[in-house]
Amino acid sequence: MAEMAHPSPEHGHESHVPELVHQFETVEQQREAGTLGMWLFLATEVLFFGGMFCSYLIYRSLHPQAFEIGSHLLEVKFGATNTAVLICSSLSMAMAIYSAQTGKSKKTVILFLVITILLGLAFIGVKLYFEWYHDYLEHIVPGFGFQYRPEWGANGPMVQMFMVFYFTMTGVHALHMVVGVGILTALIIMAARDRFSPQYYAPLDISGLYWHFVDIIWIFLFPLLYLVGGRYMSGGR
Amino acid sequence: MSTAVAELPTAPSESRVNYLNASYGIKSWLLTTDHKRIALLYLVSITFMFVVGGVAATLMRIQLIEPTGAIVEPEVYNKLFSIHGIVMVFFFLVPSIPAVMGNFLIPMMIGARDVAFPKLNLLSWYLYITGSLCMLYAIAAGGVDTGWTFYPPYSSTYSHTHVIAAVTGVFIAGFSSILTGLNFIVTIHKMRAPGMTWFRMPLFLWSMYATSVIFILGTPVIAITLFLMALERLFHVGIFDPAVGGDPLLFQHLFWFYSHPAVYIMILPGMGVISELIPCFARKKIFGYKIVAYSSMAIAVLSFLVWGHHMFVTGQSIYTGLIFSVLSFAVAIPSAIKVFNWTATLYKGSISYNAPMLYALGFIGLFTMGGLTGLFLASLATDVHLNGTYFIVAHFHYIMVGGAVMAYLGGIHYWWPKITGRLYPDAWARFAALIIFVGFNLTFFPQFMLGYLGMPRRYAVYPPEFQVLNVMSSAGATILGVGYVIPLIYLIWSIKYGPIAGPNPWGATGLEWQTPSPPPTENFEEMPVVTEEPYNYPGTEVPVRG
Amino acid sequence: MSEHIVPVKVYIGVWAGLLVLTGLTTGAAYIDLGVFNTVVALAIAVAKMTLVVLFFMHVKYTPGIPRIVMVAAVFWLAIMMSLMLADELTRHWTPVAHSWGAGVLLPLLPHVLR
Numbered sequence: 012m013a014e015m016a017h018p019s020p021e022h023g024h025e026s027h028v029p030e031l032v033h034q035f036e037t038v039e040q041q042r043e044a045g046t047l048g049m050w051l052f053l054a055t056e057v058l059f060f061g062g063m064f065c066s067y068l069i070y071r072s073l074h075p076q077a078f079e080i081g082s083h084l085l086e087v088k089f090g091a092t093n094t095a096v097l098i099c100s101s102l103s104m105a106m107a108i109y110s111a112q113t114g115k116s117k118k119t120v121i122l123f124l125v126i127t128i129l130l131g132l133a134f135i136g137v138k139l140y141f142e143w144y145h146d147y148l149e150h151i152v153p154g155f156g157f158q159y160r161p162e163w164g165a166n167g168p169m170v171q172m173f174m175v176f177y178f179t180m181t182g183v184h185a186l187h188m189v190v191g192v193g194i195l196t197a198l199i200i201m202a203a204r205d206r207f208s209p210q211y212y213a214p215l216d217i218s219g220l221y222w223h224f225v226d227i228i229w230i231f232l233f234p235l236l237y238l239v240g241g242r243y244m245s246g247g248r
Numbered sequence: 249m250s251t252a253v254a255e256l257p258t259a260p261s262e263s264r265v266n267y268l269n270a271s272y273g274i275k276s277w278l279l280t281t282d283h284k285r286i287a288l289l290y291l292v293s294i295t296f297m298f299v300v301g302g303v304a305a306t307l308m309r310i311q312l313i314e315p316t317g318a319i320v321e322p323e324v325y326n327k328l329f330s331i332h333g334i335v336m337v338f339f340f341l342v343p344s345i346p347a348v349m350g351n352f353l354i355p356m357m358i359g360a361r362d363v364a365f366p367k368l369n370l371l372s373w374y375l376y377i378t379g380s381l382c383m384l385y386a387i388a389a390g391g392v393d394t395g396w397t398f399y400p401p402y403s404s405t406y407s408h409t410h411v412i413a414a415v416t417g418v419f420i421a422g423f424s425s426i427l428t429g430l431n432f433i434v435t436i437h438k439m440r441a442p443g444m445t446w447f448r449m450p451l452f453l454w455s456m457y458a459t460s461v462i463f464i465l466g467t468p469v470i471a472i473t474l475f476l477m478a479l480e481r482l483f484h485v486g487i488f489d490p491a492v493g494g495d496p497l498l499f500q501h502l503f504w505f506y507s508h509p510a511v512y513i514m515i516l517p518g519m520g521v522i523s524e525l526i527p528c529f530a531r532k533k534i535f536g537y538k539i540v541a542y543s544s545m546a547i548a549v550l551s552f553l554v555w556g557h558h559m560f561v562t563g564q565s566i567y568t569g570l571i572f573s574v575l576s577f578a579v580a581i582p583s584a585i586k587v588f589n590w591t592a593t594l595y596k597g598s599i600s601y602n603a604p605m606l607y608a609l610g611f612i613g614l615f616t617m618g619g620l621t622g623l624f625l626a627s628l629a630t631d632v633h634l635n636g637t638y639f640i641v642a643h644f645h646y647i648m649v650g651g652a653v654m655a656y657l658g659g660i661h662y663w664w665p666k667i668t669g670r671l672y673p674d675a676w677a678r679f680a681a682l683i684i685f686v687g688f689n690l691t692f693f694p695q696f697m698l699g700y701l702g703m704p705r706r707y708a709v710y711p712p713e714f715q716v717l718n719v720m721s722s723a724g725a726t727i728l729g730v731g732y733v734i735p736l737i738y739l740i741w742s743i744k745y746g747p748i749a750g751p752n753p754w755g756a757t758g759l760e761w762q763t764p765s766p767p768p769t770e771n772f773e774e775m776p777v778v779t780e781e782p783y784n785y786p787g788t789e790v791p792v793r794g
Numbered sequence: 795m796s797e798h799i800v801p802v803k804v805y806i807g808v809w810a811g812l813l814v815l816t817g818l819t820t821g822a823a824y825i826d827l828g829v830f831n832t833v834v835a836l837a838i839a840v841a842k843m844t845l846v847v848l849f850f851m852h853v854k855y856t857p858g859i860p861r862i863v864m865v866a867a868v869f870w871l872a873i874m875m876s877l878m879l880a881d882e883l884t885r886h887w888t889p890v891a892h893s894w895g896a897g898v899l900l901p902l903l904p905h906v907l908r
Binding site for chain 3: 061065073101219234237238
Binding site: 035054 | 355360361362363364365366368426429430431433434437438439464465466467468469471472473475476479483484485486487492493494495498502505770775
């Protein structure tokens with residue numbers, strides 16, 4: 012693994028570019044392959060989350076009232092804050108890639124990656140402590156001391172169903188964020204070892220695609236889980 | 249350096265460096281990134297799982313010799329058919345041709361050195377092994393009795409067997425499929441040799457591409473479905489549980505959204521193999537190349553639109569049933585088109601009856617029967633009578649065993665010289681193919697009759713009037729089993745004692761035949777340039793026989 | 795991904811737009827729009843997704859297969875949702891199996907079905 016500056020990928024020197032792996036002919040081909048590979052993986056993630064979205068959609072169509080009650084158990088301020096946090100993390104991720112693309116110092120790249128990680132951890136922290144832990148204390152975590160409330164009436168079981176979907180969907184999403192944080196950590200290590208340059212930043216780019224995708228999932232989770240039926244009745248929580 | 253068709257090898261393959269002898273030792277195999285070695289790793293592991301699934305089937309067929317059940321209690325029988333189904337579907341059929349032949353051949357057929365992501369390819373194999381170990385644990389710890397369909401609420405609430413271990417195994421193996429499909433799509437898009445346009449690719453590649461599309465779009469859905477069912481089982485929360493307002497049919501929808509396309513995962517690669525075998529052994533260009541290629545893609549797309557035909561009698565909306573029924577008739581069309589094209593290729597061809605060709609011919613007949621009987625099931629009214637009976641069992645075994653397994657064996661025999669550099673004894677191979685054909689039909693044709701007469705599937709006991717047909721089926725299974733053992737023996741024998749194979753023992757077209765047998769690790773000494781259409785057979789006899 | 799380098803200004807603009815849309819969707823939830831609450835929320839979510847996909851994920855500058863892959867994934871999801879919903883929502887339209895006319899008339903009387 013070369014630590015110093017790489018030769019520019021001219022025609023005859025392609026095979027000597029250290030990042031070019033043996034099965035590819037050109038760095039361009041390698042990069043396009045990597046990008047296509049990540050997009051295909053994201054397609055699988057669309058279908059993976061999609062199964063949950065689809066199930067959610069069905070139950071919500073059949074039991075709109077119960078899902079409204081369930082949604083009102085969640086606090087919009089945390090959902091909205093987390094949405095903003097993730098949007099900022101997408102910006103810092105894009106800036107990390109931009110910094111590598113434009114040959115900024117590795118410190119800049121690492122700084123943006125660190126910011127992204129911190130924002131991701133903040134997201135997870137808000138979710139774990141302010142939302143999930145408090146939900147547990149309020150006995151609305153299915154399977155962990157869930158208690159029906161009399162005001163739910165006959166909607167009780169489907170309110171629980173809503174909470175099942177809430178925890179499952181945000182839980183799987185959070186799992187993806189944790190994996191993302193792991194990937195970003197690996198990228199920081201790579202950046203610290205001078206792996207990235209304007210000629211080679213594919214791992215950043217591809218990881219960025221993953222990170223933005225996880226952001227998009229949350230962009231849909233927020234209104235679908237937190238804003239069901241609007242908040243005008245309850246005056247907002 | 250030229251490897252012309254008629255050239256005989258001048259030295260034993262062992263003295264030339266190839267992918268098999270390029271490095272030695274267990275680490276060089278377990279840490280390989282060579283797609284050809286990975287293909288062999290898969291070959292060994294899926295053969296093992298095939299034996300596991302086969303043992304379960306053997307016990308089932310012994311049980312069914314007696315109407316009151318010959319050897320096991322119903323509770324154990326439930327585990328046997330579940331294990332048979334899960335292992336055969338997820339751990340044999342789904343990976344079989346893609347992981348073994350796809351991995352070995354795709355880079356060679358497009359003129360590349362390897363797949364796009366070789367390390368991911370190795371990871372795929374390790375995921376498959378991990379999934380298999382989970383499943384083997386589930387079996388060893390007492391089995392699972394939900395059927396391979398894992399329907400809740402039985403699987404999530406009432407079954408006391410090792411459901412979680414089994415679905416974990418399937419889940420992990422699913423990721424093996426996803427990564428394989430991803431690898432193949434990128435490889436085919438980005439790594440074709442100069443001159444290899446899409447319509448110069450061998451049809452095997454079109455089938456593998458279509459299969460990979462299904463891998464990518466379908467497998468994640470079964471992953472999330474089994475995950476949700478496992479959550480329900482672990483935390484006693486209702487997702488599919490009617491007691492808390494859940495819908496069991498939701499599971500079935502999600503399950504079959506993958507599992508119907510999955511059956512096309514299992515047959516499309518087989519069709520791709522047949523598209524290679526027929527032109528070679530009829531010495532004739534395939535009839536309607538583009539139509540066959542488009543049909544592969546059409547099958548991949550249409551396969552996602554028909555899953556509800558597994559749910560006609562479950563209480564699904566009759567209107568959706570109508571839609572699914574129409575679409576199920578539609579999906580038969582591209583498959584039929586392929587059969588017409590293969591048959592037209594045979595017409596006025598110069599046919600030689602080598603073992604691979606016997607398997608291919610068997611495939612065409614048996615797949616057609618399986619496919620046609622699918623139409624009975626696609627029709628709502630007849631499905632009411634036939635659903636849940638042995639008719640269904642016969643239908644899918646005609647396609648999966650009479651079709652997919654025969655294609656798999658045909659492909660193994662066809663490419664065996666390329667993979668090992670050795671020829672197998674053709675007389676034994678043809679004999680085994682015949683035994684398999686006879687054994688197969690004796691096993692499964694009676695099951696069509698049993699189903700029509702009303703014998704339910706997944707039953708450990710049955711009314712005495714069905715005994716004759718059941719005994720016939722079990723007798724056939726014995727013959728079929730013998731038929732499967734024979735190739736195992738002579739193929740392994742041939743690795744050491746078989747005659748040395750040249751680069752192209754069949755005189756076939758295709759880039760994979762332009763390299764030595766076995767190929768060097770990098771596949772080609774120089775990047776090939778493609779200037780010819782595929783399957784431009786001259787119409788002469790097969791030059792070299794094994 | 796391409797060699798095209800997206801200017802920082804574009805990133806900042808997209809970021810600001812996303813935050814504005816988030817505020818919009820949150821605020822809209824506090825206004826009674828009836829059934830349109832959901833429509834508005836989803837429309838805004840789609841708009842946000844479009845911004846992220848086009849600019850942060852560079853799809854605007856990535857011609858070819860990745861776009862097809864993304865569209866295909868969403869399209870397949872739509873297939874899954876529409877056919878599954880078709881079943882779930884029409885399942886109770888035929889309470890009496892043999893009366894085909896009932897399937898047409900009875901949906902007009904939903905309270906009878908439950």
